[in-house]
Amino acid sequence: MSIALDIHVEEKRYGARTILRDVSLQLQQGEVVSLIGASGCGKSSLLSIASGLDRNFKGQIKLAGTPLTGASGDIGFIFQEPRLFPWLTVAENVAFDSNNALASQRLVTRLLAEVGLQDHAHALPKQLSGGQAQRAAIARGLFTQPRVLLLDEPFSAVDAFTRMKLQDLLLKVAYQHKLTVLLVTHDIDEALYLSDRIVLLDGGLTEFHPGPAPRKRGDAEAAQLKAAIFDSLHV
Numbered sequence: 763m764s765i766a767l768d769i770h771v772e773e774k775r776y777g778a779r780t781i782l783r784d785v786s787l788q789l790q791q792g793e794v795v796s797l798i799g800a801s802g803c804g805k806s807s808l809l810s811i812a813s814g815l816d817r818n819f820k821g822q823i824k825l826a827g828t829p830l831t832g833a834s835g836d837i838g839f840i841f842q843e844p845r846l847f848p849w850l851t852v853a854e855n856v857a858f859d860s861n862n863a864l865a866s867q868r869l870v871t872r873l874l875a876e877v878g879l880q881d882h883a884h885a886l887p888k889q890l891s892g893g894q895a896q897r898a899a900i901a902r903g904l905f906t907q908p909r910v911l912l913l914d915e916p917f918s919a920v921d922a923f924t925r926m927k928l929q930d931l932l933l934k935v936a937y938q939h940k941l942t943v944l945l946v947t948h949d950i951d952e953a954l955y956l957s958d959r960i961v962l963l964d965g966g967l968t969e970f971h972p973g974p975a976p977r978k979r980g981d982a983e984a985a986q987l988k989a990a991i992f993d994s995l996h997v
């Protein structure tokens with residue numbers, strides 16, 4: 763299997779404070795990996811570096827073997843909050859990065875159908891529920907047809923039921939688009955449900971292998987692994 767994203771951070775500092783030192787993570791093509799860890803351990807910083815948005819670090823990111831020098835359409839990013847432009851319709855938000863109106867219209871129609879928003883293309887963000895807004899954000903994250911999708915606590919602002927629906931949606935689009943996924947989450951159940959691999963950031967990285975996702979919610983082996991992960995978490 764080939765490596766989709768190769769992350770190596772020798773050092774990441776904010777001023778005099780070092781947040782990450784010698785952290786390496788390789789994402790295999792098609793893998794779903796969750797990144798967990800105590801609050802403030804540097805998960806979002808690592809994700810931002812992996813996306814190419816933050817270039818202010820020592821180290822190197824390679825996308826399919828090629829050094830990443832900045833933000834790339836091959837890497838989609840989805841944040842905790844949907845970050846939709848309130849004055850644009852859902853369809854316009856999804857196609858925000860487009861410079862080909864006709865091609866983008868077809869793609870937007872397809873993506874909105876994939877995320878279940880086909881009837882909301884002309885709605886404004888304020889007319890959407892929290893879950894629908896995050897679906898629109900997922901469609902927008904897929905618009906550049908990325909190979910890698912990075913998500914920073916994408917479902918933490920929605921209710922538990924919506925969250926489960928969005929988790930299943932993420933697995934569906936990851937499979938359909940053959941995405942490699944790195945997801946930051948505080949929710950170990952979410953990590954266990956979604957991921958092929960769970961990586962705990964705590965100074966260094968510790969890996970847990972729950973087996974191929976998705977597994978049944980509440981699976982007994984997952985419960986054992988959850989206990990082991992809790993033991994390793996210094997919170």
Ligand SMILES: Nc1ncnc2c1ncn2[C@@H]1O[C@H](COP(=O)(O)OP(=O)(O)OP(=O)(O)O)[C@@H](O)[C@H]1O
Nearest residue numbers: 776777781799800801802803804805806807808948
């Ligand atoms: N732009 C910044 N300038 C200075 N310090 C920062 C900056 N961004 C983050 N930090 C600090 O770096 C540390 C790591 O932050 P980061 O957001 O990466 O952690 P995290 O593991 O994602 O946290 P959380 O789980 O609470 O979201 C924190 O102590 C944070 O306050």
